[in-house]
Amino acid sequence: MSSARPLRLGVFEAMQPQVGGTLSWPHPRSQTHRFAELDFWLDYARMLDAAGFDFLFFADSYGFPTLRGELPEATVTGGVNFPILDPMLVLSALAAATERLGLVVTSSTGLDHPIQAARRFGTLDHLTGGRIGWNVVTGSSQNTIAGLFGQDRMTDHADRYAMADEYVELTLRYLEGGWEDGAVLADPTGPVLLDRDRIHRVDFEGTHFRTSGFLSVPPSPQRTPVLFQAGTSTPGRNLAARWAECVFVQATTVEQTAANVADIRRRAAEAGRDPEAITLMSGASVTVAATAERAAAQRAEFDALQTDQVVNALYAGNTGIDLLSLDPTLPLAQALERAGDIGPVGQMGRSNIERFLSAPGGGPTVREILDDLRGKGTRGFQVTGDAVGVSDRLEELADRTGLDGFLLEPLFAPTDLADFAELVMPELRRRGRLPEQAGTGTLRAQLGAGSPDADRLRDDHPGARFRPAVRSA
Known part of the structure; x- marks a missing residue:
């Protein structure tokens, strides 16, 4: 195929019965x-570490699928994004069990204060030896979260992104500017632990947050965790272009994904950043077996578990739209208009609404949307075949879209990933798409996203401007 551009491979997970808003946990291939x-x-993390995956990514949210404030039957019986545990609490254990695997966790920008994020991620970066990443989100299932946190109404979509921008800025002001390099002396002869002159107050007065004080966490190997972001709406792209080092692009068609990749790189360049330094990835659910026929049979077993009710529970939780209450013969826009006021549509899951509203010819009907999402949910590209066929398809997708890699979303975890490691990764290595030896060091160094010293934010990243001036000798 084309020149062998290396591919990045992450794994998308959540501490819940399955990922992607689909149904898989009852199958014998699944251990979730x-x-x-x-x-x-x-065991899961050790397997990924040994296989050479770049990172394990945990999605997370306080929200979950509801309909009109209630838990749908399909949410509960199927385990559709419910229940879910807090993945941040398991990261230290996973770091101790692995040697090089990056660990990325989702943390929302709308539920606490940036000093809490700076303290948590600074601590985690120490405990993981610099292998931590932060997936910056404005939240999901916003109506559910508003109720849980005692809010009268969910925050408007645009306001959430303005708040997120300020939240990330203030977090980086603390992580990058709170301490100078060399502040930790640990000199027992003094005895002097810290150089007081190299620890700085952060004063900030913004629209959404204000602070005055000191970060108590000393500089960690990366200082700032590797910054991930996944929004594909216009505000999401702007946030990604300004702050993100790794962006997850929603995988729809090849053409639309390519357009999104190009658009994010363009916005990053306009923000004064090197657009090629940003890693862009999309989701991919890969079913691979020794033969293409066996892989197709495994995929069919997964598809047979899916129902309209499972699809509807996920989509309603993500967007506020109850598809099963709409006229299935109409395009989404017309069906919503005919249904009248059905709730807080458009303030959450906007990417998952706009992609159907903006489709050519008025967009698919409600029935077609249900069929499209059935077995797919929030997943990305669907790839099924033997090792050669899967490798061909992943190469084709990367080459035609400009993607730098894929976030694998297993149908049956962790079995699918063990199969991928055994069958596909050796083939990708043979083609020069994966290194013979997996990278080591900090997550930023492994992804190649850092400045010349590899572990730190690039100098063209906006967070770099918060660093204290270098003292003369």
């Missing part, structure tokens, strides 16, 4: 009914 067992995650 053990999602509350520490040993399950330790």
